[in-house]
Amino acid sequence: MPALSGVVSSSLCPIDSFGLGCGKSRQLIFPHNLHYSAAKASKRQKIFQVKAGFWESLKSGFTKNSTTQVIEPPSTLQEEEDSLPDEFVLVEKTEPDGAIEQIIFSSGGDVDVYDLQSLCDKVGWPRRPLSKLAAALQNSYMVATLHSVRKSAGSEGNDQKKLIGMARATSDHAFNATIWDVLVDPGYQGQGLGKALVEKLIRALLQRDIGNITLFADSQVIEFYRNLGFEPDPEGIKGNVKTQISLLYIVRE
Amino acid sequence: MLLRGTISYTLPTSTLRLRTTYTYPQNVAVSAQSTSSKFSISDQDLESRGFVLRRTVEDLNLDHLNSVFVAVGFPKRDPVKIRVALKNTDALLWVEYSKTQRPVAFARATGDGVFNAIIWDVVVDPSFQGIGLGKAVMERLVEELVGKGICNIALYSEPRVLGFYRPLGFVADPDGIRGMVYSRKQKYNK
Numbered sequence A: 001m002p003a004l005s006g007v008v009s010s011s012l013c014p015i016d017s018f019g020l021g022c023g024k025s026r027q028l029i030f031p032h033n034l035h036y037s038a039a040k041a042s043k044r045q046k047i048f049q050v051k052a053g054f055w056e057s058l059k060s061g062f063t064k065n066s067t068t069q070v071i072e073p074p075s076t077l078q079e080e081e082d083s084l085p086d087e088f089v090l091v092e093k094t095e096p097d098g099a100i101e102q103i104i105f106s107s108g109g110d111v112d113v114y115d116l117q118s119l120c121d122k123v124g125w126p127r128r129p130l131s132k133l134a135a136a137l138q139n140s141y142m143v144a145t146l147h148s149v150r151k152s153a154g155s156e157g158n159d160q161k162k163l164i165g166m167a168r169a170t171s172d173h174a175f176n177a178t179i180w181d182v183l184v185d186p187g188y189q190g191q192g193l194g195k196a197l198v199e200k201l202i203r204a205l206l207q208r209d210i211g212n213i214t215l216f217a218d219s220q221v222i223e224f225y226r227n228l229g230f231e232p233d234p235e236g237i238k239g240n241v242k243t244q245i246s247l248l249y250i251v252r253e
Numbered sequence B: 001m002l003l004r005g006t007i008s009y010t011l012p013t014s015t016l017r018l019r020t021t022y023t024y025p026q027n028v029a030v031s032a033q034s035t036s037s038k039f040s041i042s043d044q045d046l047e048s049r050g051f052v053l054r055r056t057v058e059d060l061n062l063d064h065l066n067s068v069f070v071a072v073g074f075p076k077r078d079p080v081k082i083r084v085a086l087k088n089t090d091a092l093l094w095v096e097y098s099k100t101q102r103p104v105a106f107a108r109a110t111g112d113g114v115f116n117a118i119i120w121d122v123v124v125d126p127s128f129q130g131i132g133l134g135k136a137v138m139e140r141l142v143e144e145l146v147g148k149g150i151c152n153i154a155l156y157s158e159p160r161v162l163g164f165y166r167p168l169g170f171v172a173d174p175d176g177i178r179g180m181v182y183s184r185k186q187k188y189n190k
Helices: A052-059 A113-122 A130-138 A193-207 A219-226 B043-048 B062-072 B079-087 B133-147 B159-168
Strands: A087-094 A100-106 A142-151 A159-171 A176-184 A212-217 A230-232 A245-250 B051-054 B091-097 B102-111 B116-124 B152-157 B178-182
Touching: A087 A193, A100 A193, A113 A130, A113 A159, A142 A193, A159 A193, A159 B102, A176 A193, A176 B102, A176 B116, A193 A212, A193 A219, A212 A219, A212 A230, A219 A230, A219 B178, B043 B051, B051 B133, B062 B079, B062 B102, B062 B116, B091 B133, B102 B133, B116 B133, B133 B152, B133 B159, B152 B159, B152 B178
Parallel strands: A176 A212, B116 B152
Antiparallel strands: A087 A100, A100 A142, A142 A159, A159 A176, A212 B178, A230 B178, A245 B152, B051 B091, B091 B102, B102 B116
């Protein structure tokens, strides 16, 4: 029985998620229309195709059980030309009892703040005030989420939807973006979902012509981000970012 | 995936009062700062020397700002994009030189308004460097962010200006946390 927790993890790095110290907060479900992708945002799930190489890495995280299906891309598709939809199915699995689980990526930013707090609890982040969490999401330029939607075989229409991952980015909408708060439910880690989350977020940012994408990584996850195309302390990058050393200033009152 | 909450931090400067060990407050309470001598140079001091502190984009000539950027070595950026960036900036501060009514110092911060902020584009016109304008701008910008309850304030800096940021309370790569930048040239591994 291919429960997802039984999936063998591949060589992909496990994801450690770290919280920001300021105390967690819960949030209200915040509306789609705060993001400019909202005009296109829809609840319909579209199946899209992604570059083959990427999917190879994702597939290797799954068991070879024949009931597991991964949405395959045609190899002719060019990633750069493909416009990223707001919401699409990343992975689809069929379980022996006929139930189907889909992992859905969305950049529409529809996050139930209580779900988010539960997710933060699961990964062990300190609690932050809900209102602050809501505000942070609202003030983020982009919020990407992963949801697991499980449809039981009886086709009764009872879908179980669960938030299993999130990443968000703040930005000035023109030059710079910074990625914060990347987290994946521990029960779904090791499958390349965190990688997918960040990769899609990056693509969405690049599509909006945000050239400088930054983040701060704890030493344990530096390799994870390096594999996604990030460089620590890059040298001599002129332009929007004066780089070499990153400084951190932490304040508590 | 950035900041670990267990970081403890010691602030060397005397201008800002901060606790040295970190706890997780349920409510982020912002303590009131002393009013008189919290900055290295006071607003009045600056004004008496012909410099006016501004906190909005109003009256900020973007072409003049752009020329300051260019003067310090940034590539020239599209003023339309600069306008968009400033519109979506959490806080900004600039110094106007009364005589010419041009910006001579500038800094801005982006973020989510509650937890994190990153400071960008800290510049001082080369003709006006070394007299404390950069410090004036930074101190006030940080104070404004702190006043909003923002706990994590970060920036990227070249090593040669580390000495500028350190007295302001900045620490390099605490606890092994590194800043990373996405590089399109890099192919990502499996």
